[in-house]
Each structure stands twice: as C-alpha cells, then as structure tokens.
Amino acid sequence: MIQVNGDPLAWTPGLTVRGVLKAKNYLFPLLIISIDGARVEPPAYDTTAVPDGAVVQVIHLLSGG
Amino acid sequence: MTLPEAGSAIPQCTVDFTQRTEYHQGLDAIKAAHKVLKEVSFIPSRPEKGYNGRSLHVDLSSLEVQEKPVTQQMKDLFIGGRGFGLWHLWNAVTPATRWNDPENEIIISPGPVAGITQYPGSGKSLVVSISPQTDIPIDSNVGGYFGPLLKFSGFDALELQGKAGQDVILFIDGQNGIIRVEAAPLEPVDSHVLAEILTRMYAVDEADRPNISVVCTGAAADHSLIGMLNFSWWDKRRGCVRLKQAGRGGIGTVFRDKRIRALVCRGPVVKADLNHPADFETLARTGIKLHKEIRTLDGSQCKMRRNGTAHIVEIMDAYDLLPTHNFQFGSHPDTHRIASDVWEARCSQATVDGCWYGCSLACAKGADGVVLRTGPYRGHTVTVDGPEYENAAGLGSNAGIFDPEWLLELNFYCDTYGICTITYGTLAAFVMECFQRGILNLERTGGLELVWGNAEADLEMMHQMARGEGFGVIAGQGVKKMKELFIANGWGDPKLIQDIGMECKGLEYSQYLSKESLAQQGGYALTNKGPQHDEAWVIFMDMVNKQLPTFEDKAEALYYFPLFRTWFGLNGFCKLPWNDIAPADNASTAEPAKIPEHVQNYLDLFSATTGIKIDKETMLVQSARVYNFQRVFNIRMGKGLRANDVPPYRSVGPVTREEYESRAERYDKQMVEDIGVDPAGKSLDEKIAITRTYRMDRYSKLCDAVYARRGWTADGVPTMARLRELGLDVLPEVVAIVRAHGG
Numbered sequence: 001m002i003q004v005n006g007d008p009l010a011w012t013p014g015l016t017v018r019g020v021l022k023a024k025n026y027l028f029p030l031l032i033i034s035i036d037g038a039r040v041e042p043p044a045y046d047t048t049a050v051p052d053g054a055v056v057q058v059i060h061l062l063s064g065g
Numbered sequence: 066m067t068l069p070e071a072g073s074a075i076p077q078c079t080v081d082f083t084q085r086t087e088y089h090q091g092l093d094a095i096k097a098a099h100k101v102l103k104e105v106s107f108i109p110s111r112p113e114k115g116y117n118g119r120s121l122h123v124d125l126s127s128l129e130v131q132e133k134p135v136t137q138q139m140k141d142l143f144i145g146g147r148g149f150g151l152w153h154l155w156n157a158v159t160p161a162t163r164w165n166d167p168e169n170e171i172i173i174s175p176g177p178v179a180g181i182t183q184y185p186g187s188g189k190s191l192v193v194s195i196s197p198q199t200d201i202p203i204d205s206n207v208g209g210y211f212g213p214l215l216k217f218s219g220f221d222a223l224e225l226q227g228k229a230g231q232d233v234i235l236f237i238d239g240q241n242g243i244i245r246v247e248a249a250p251l252e253p254v255d256s257h258v259l260a261e262i263l264t265r266m267y268a269v270d271e272a273d274r275p276n277i278s279v280v281c282t283g284a285a286a287d288h289s290l291i292g293m294l295n296f297s298w299w300d301k302r303r304g305c306v307r308l309k310q311a312g313r314g315g316i317g318t319v320f321r322d323k324r325i326r327a328l329v330c331r332g333p334v335v336k337a338d339l340n341h342p343a344d345f346e347t348l349a350r351t352g353i354k355l356h357k358e359i360r361t362l363d364g365s366q367c368k369m370r371r372n373g374t375a376h377i378v379e380i381m382d383a384y385d386l387l388p389t390h391n392f393q394f395g396s397h398p399d400t401h402r403i404a405s406d407v408w409e410a411r412c413s414q415a416t417v418d419g420c421w422y423g424c425s426l427a428c429a430k431g432a433d434g435v436v437l438r439t440g441p442y443r444g445h446t447v448t449v450d451g452p453e454y455e456n457a458a459g460l461g462s463n464a465g466i467f468d469p470e471w472l473l474e475l476n477f478y479c480d481t482y483g484i485c486t487i488t489y490g491t492l493a494a495f496v497m498e499c500f501q502r503g504i505l506n507l508e509r510t511g512g513l514e515l516v517w518g519n520a521e522a523d524l525e526m527m528h529q530m531a532r533g534e535g536f537g538v539i540a541g542q543g544v545k546k547m548k549e550l551f552i553a554n555g556w557g558d559p560k561l562i563q564d565i566g567m568e569c570k571g572l573e574y575s576q577y578l579s580k581e582s583l584a585q586q587g588g589y590a591l592t593n594k595g596p597q598h599d600e601a602w603v604i605f606m607d608m609v610n611k612q613l614p615t616f617e618d619k620a621e622a623l624y625y626f627p628l629f630r631t632w633f634g635l636n637g638f639c640k641l642p643w644n645d646i647a648p649a650d651n652a653s654t655a656e657p658a659k660i661p662e663h664v665q666n667y668l669d670l671f672s673a674t675t676g677i678k679i680d681k682e683t684m685l686v687q688s689a690r691v692y693n694f695q696r697v698f699n700i701r702m703g704k705g706l707r708a709n710d711v712p713p714y715r716s717v718g719p720v721t722r723e724e725y726e727s728r729a730e731r732y733d734k735q736m737v738e739d740i741g742v743d744p745a746g747k748s749l750d751e752k753i754a755i756t757r758t759y760r761m762d763r764y765s766k767l768c769d770a771v772y773a774r775r776g777w778t779a780d781g782v783p784t785m786a787r788l789r790e791l792g793l794d795v796l797p798e799v800v801a802i803v804r805a806h807g808g
Contacts, residue, residue: 005609005610005611006611025383025384026383026609027379027380027383027384028377028380028384028605029365029366029367030366030367030644030647032651032652032657039652039653041652057610058609058610059610059612059657059658060605060606060609060610061605061644061647061651061657061658061660062377062602062605062644
C-alpha cells in the first residue's frame, strides 16, 4: 500500500509514477510529484519506480482562478 | 466536417476561415438615418506612465459630456480598472439606487498597465455597474480592443449615466478628438451583425478597421436581466469582427435600459510605447521571457494556443468536477464528445487568435464555417468565438448536451443575443432539473420539452428570450427570480427549489462542482459580486492536493487568491498567462502554486509602466483596499453581510437521493471517519440529513475563519482597524457605514 495525497492506493510490483497517475486518473498536465519528499521530473515518470509504503505527493498547479 | 471518435487521431480543421455570411449590405441606408444629437471636441492625449489623468463622463439624459480629473487619491487608493469603476459608481449612486435608475452607471476602465503589447494578456477592460440580478456592484473583465483604444484616445475610464430618449450610439474618435452622440434608428440589434456594420461604418478605410472597437449587446438584453456586453476587435486574418464578452451580472441589460445601441471607439494606430511607460526596456525584456516560455512549453503543458480554456473539459470530468445535470454530478460518459480534441479539430489552427496585440498565448479560438440550423440566422455561415471551457460545460454537460455542433449554435446565439453563457448554462440546467422533477411541465413552459440534452428546446427558449416571448422571458429573469416565482406559484417543494437553484447573491454559479471542496464552497459564496471563479479557484489545492487541511489553511487561501486576482482587474491583465503556463523550473520554487516568477513579472510590469516600485506585499495591499471597499459598497446597498454569503445546498453537499447514492461510498466513509456516526441501519434520507447538518456547520466555521483572516467581524463587516491599516479611513462615508454595522 502507498499513500497518494493522503489517500491509500494499492501497491503492485513495478508500479511507476506513470502508473500512479493512471490509477488516480490524474490527467492535469501541470503537476509537481514527489516520492518520500524527493521530486520526480516529468521525463522520469515512466521509469521511476514507486516503492511499497511510499508517500507520494502529486501537487496540481491550477489554483486561484 | 467529421468529428473524431474518442481516442482517435485529431483531424486538422479544413474549413476556410475567411468564408462567412456578411452583413454590411445595408450600411449606407443605416448611416444616412443617423442624426447627430451632440458633438463635442476634446484634445486627444496619450497616457503618461499608464495614466491620462482624466476620465470621460457622458450623461445620456442631458447629453452633457464632461471630462473629470483622475486624482492622485484615486490612483493611490483604487489604481484603475475595477477600482476606478467602483469609485465612480460609489459617487454616482445612493443606497436606494437600483439598476434601472438613471443615476446607475456603467463604467469601463482598462487600468494603468492595460494596452502594453509586450506581455501576453495585457488588454483587459473592467466593466462595473449596479447589477439587475444582485442589486450590488458587479464587475466583469473582458478582452477586445475597446478599453485600450479608449485609453490611447485620452481617457482612463468612461462613465455612462442617465438614459437616452432614443437608441443612440456614442462615438469617441481618438484620432480627431470628437465625441458624438448619434441617434441610431435603423441599426440591427444583434452583436455579430451590428459590430461588423459599425466597424465598417466608422473606419475611414480598410486599414483603419483595427483601430475601431465596438461595444454592443443583442436582442435578449431588451427582455431579460442577464444581458451581456460584447467588446469587438477586427480580426485581420479572418477579415471579420470578433467578440469578447463582459458577461456576468446583466450589464448588457443596464446598457439597453439606457437606450445605448453601441459604443464605438476609434483609437490611434497601436504602437508598442503608447502607454509612455517609465521603463520600456523592462517591459520588453519581461515580455520576451514569457513569449519564449509559451513557445517552448505550451505544447507540453495546457495547449492554450490550440484549445484555449477548453483544454480542461476532460480534466474536470476526470476529477469529478464537470458540472453535469445542474451540478448534480461531476462527470458523464459522453464527455469525450465535447472534449478538447474535438474543439482542437473544430477550431481553425491556421491563424493566430489573440484578443489584444502581443498575446502569444492566443487562446481566443474560433470555430469557422458553422452553418446555423435555427433562429433568425438559420442557414447563415458564421464564426463562433470559443467555445471556452465555461461554455462547453455550462451550455453542454450541465444541460446534458454533448453534441458539439449544437453547443456551437448555443454559444453563437448567446453571444449575438447578448446573453452571458455562464448564466444561461446554469439557468437552463436549473430549468431542466425542474422539468425532470415535475416543478415545470409542458403546460408551464408553453410546450418546451426541456429535458436533459434537448438542445433544440434549449435553443428555442433562448430565441424566446431574444423575442421577449413565452417561457424564455421567465428564464431570462435568472435563477433567483425563477425560484421566487416557482415557489410563489406553488409549483414544487420550496426547500428543494431553493437547494437546487445554483445562485448566491442573485448571481448564477460558474461551471465547477464545489460539493467536495469546502474551500471552494467559500471560494464561490464568499465573493464580493457573487459566485464567479475569478476570485478563488482552490479546488485542486483543497480537494485533490489536500494542501488545505484546516479551516485556517482554507482561510489563508481565501485571503490570498482573491486579493491576487483582484490585482489583475485593477491593472488590465488577463489571468491566463499567470498560471495556464508555468516556467520550467517552477517546481523548485518555494510556493509553486503561486507561480512566483510570474508574480515577479507582474510586479516588474507595474513598476516599469507606472514608475512606482512595488513588492508582493504592496500588491496585496493595493488589492485589499479595493476588495474591502467593494465589501463596504455591498453593505451600503443593503447586502454584504454574513446572511448574504450563504450558498445553495447543492454547492455544499448532496441534495437528492440520486446524488447521495452516486457517491455513497464517499459520504458513508465521511460519516464514520469525520462525523462519528455509523451509517449502518440509517435510511437514505437520514444519512442525507446528517451529512447536511455536518457540512453546513463546517461552512459556518469556514466563514468564521475567513472573516477573521480578512479582518472582518463575525457578521462579515470590515473592521475599523482593517480600514485604518489600508488607509480607507480617509473616506468618511465608508467609515460611517462600517461603524453603523459594528465594524
């Protein structure tokens, strides 16, 4: 199990950042993503593995209007 | 053209964007019927560091034309744009003034930075009036060329007061220094026709057309309270007039009540330095930086240049935020039919779409070659501006309409009839839900079968509104007055009608589902003018990112963002280049949600234009003065207190059984974890009632937190301490109102 923006998400072996975005249906393009506090850049979304127990933060930048 | 299926490759639009029905055949006869009622001369001027130092006041009753000084106090306290509009309006009206009294004004002011051509999104005007829908000041921001051309003719604001005795056109010729009021008896009414005719009529030749901007409305403004104003610009590539809308609050209705058919400004040829800025190099450097950013990153970010704001249609659906069936639900299986790839294919991509010079974000998309199927222009080929996100959601999903061609037709007629698309979308959705629930029926709608997805009935209601006939006249009163009428007629459960009619303060909600974001519930209902997203859109921060866990966190967001957004309206900026594009290194900044580099750009642009150095704190103080002044203005007009900040329950939680059941897992979980009640054994109605009590209590606590953060009393009145802090205590009537209300 991992935490994504405070909510639990089932972990599976080989889960990547891209897989998290797909599972959460996060389509918005302007995101800031970190795994256990370490930022992941967009080019690495497909290749960065998310370990079991990770705390993932996906900040959506649309705000204020 | 054929529209794409979901997931298929996007076809290129093959429509010839120069082909459309033209309307200038009768121009000579129309012009010959004009009679000059008043003509005065003035000395055209160019701004000095963003300001001309004068505004133009026109009394349509007496035809008196007057120049008024823009004082240093005005600039210090109100900056320009919305601030100047509110200040002029404050001085024009009394607490007893209503929208259709002669003393009510329409004020158009672009702000000191407006009109620069170096930085994208810098050509906005702000329009202010007492709203026929809310009885308090409304402010509406709009693109198009009128505001900047007015300023480059010599005026920082235009005040329109009184009522003409006949239909008139006000012509401001900033090239020759002439102001003329002309009787205009033969003018066509609807905007796409009128703006084209007047552009050709007042331009001396084809090359002069870009120097002309027309402000006008359409037939529906004569018969409804939701009239909108169109601001035009000449699209050189298409060879036609394009329109941008000051939509909210019914200012178009006020315009027609004053018997104004149109405003026409003929400005000078626009050049890069017409604001005579204090530091041109900084303007140029800051602009070049953003142009490069847009060129490099927009294609991988929001694709504003290809889709405009419609890029978020499918995104809102994915996050359960797309209003569907009158805000009951947040998504729909047919959303792909009105998603951004459909609009990308339908809008011409072979031309550049900016509503002011120098805007490389270019989001003012146009769908060309639209052949109309209904109404007075049936069979005509037209260009439809948009649809923007709000139009696709409001006219589309919220009414259960997912056919893009019908959506374009609804969008077109809203624009040319002078109807606010956001308001219309929300009121049509309300009407359709009333029809679904038996509050309305065929007899009560005069035969209109207003079921979900019936675009033809929806359009007929709009045509009726424009003709001043039938149920369309009732719908054109807006949601608040429809609620009152339906309840008075005994047509349904009053509580249900109140709950599902999505208005607050008399203004219809814009097109986002706020039910699962407490902060956004406040972002809508704790606004000054009514529930429009241009103060605070905080749903992602609150509901998705979970960055606002406490009442104090939410209050901080509802302190900062409304003030930040207010500042755009003081200066003439568009919001979109702020955060619909982000610098490549934005993620590494301390507060990425605020896009700090762009905030610094705005500080630099203000300083470079006006010569006044400001920092982030000063920027918020500038906004806070106007924001709190507007709150006091609302109180002066008999509103603006806590009782006026109560949202309809549909915006807070599930009203009906279907709504609860659609998210039963979420609501049952919340009942256990947050409310501390076991839903097992509870009936559906009991669970709805428990959820309602809990959510409304939280909304009340949010009000407490927000009022405290804003420096207001528990009743929502700015305190004297806050007035002193902002320097508003120099205005005696403001102080008197605050004191009288315990501030």
